Amino acid sequence: MNAHTEMPLSRRILEPVAAAPSILVTYAVFAVVVTLADFVILPLVSETFRARLVPYTGWVASMFYAFTIFFAFTLIYQPKKRRVVRFAGITLQLLLQITYGVYQLFKMTGETFGNPYLTISPWRPIWTILIPSIWIAVLYSPRMNRFCHQVT
16 A cells, blocks of 8 residues: 555645755745735735835746745655756746846846836845845755755
């Protein structure tokens, strides 16, 4: 008989989360919260609030984080090919965000025509370059490296 049929569902869900590094779980929660805020909460707030937020985060604040949610949970629940999943699924997306942030630095002085959706704040590199860089560094910490190299 299959071992998964004997184990309760809650245990099959919680054990891999408990075994995963807290860094990875924190990243997964961060990506989910940012994505939910971007797609569920922001459409409900006033247009003026969104117009004030866009210069700092860009049009879609969760653009690259939304794509990494699947891969973060794959790292937690799938023990095979973790190094490949971490690099191809999460790191490349974050590197794309950093590249896009650097590109936007060069467009910062462009004409905005008074449109807040075309405005790029000098603080935007914090969201587009600094935070993804920190996540990459943290996701390649020694604890994460051990987790991604172990085979169960």
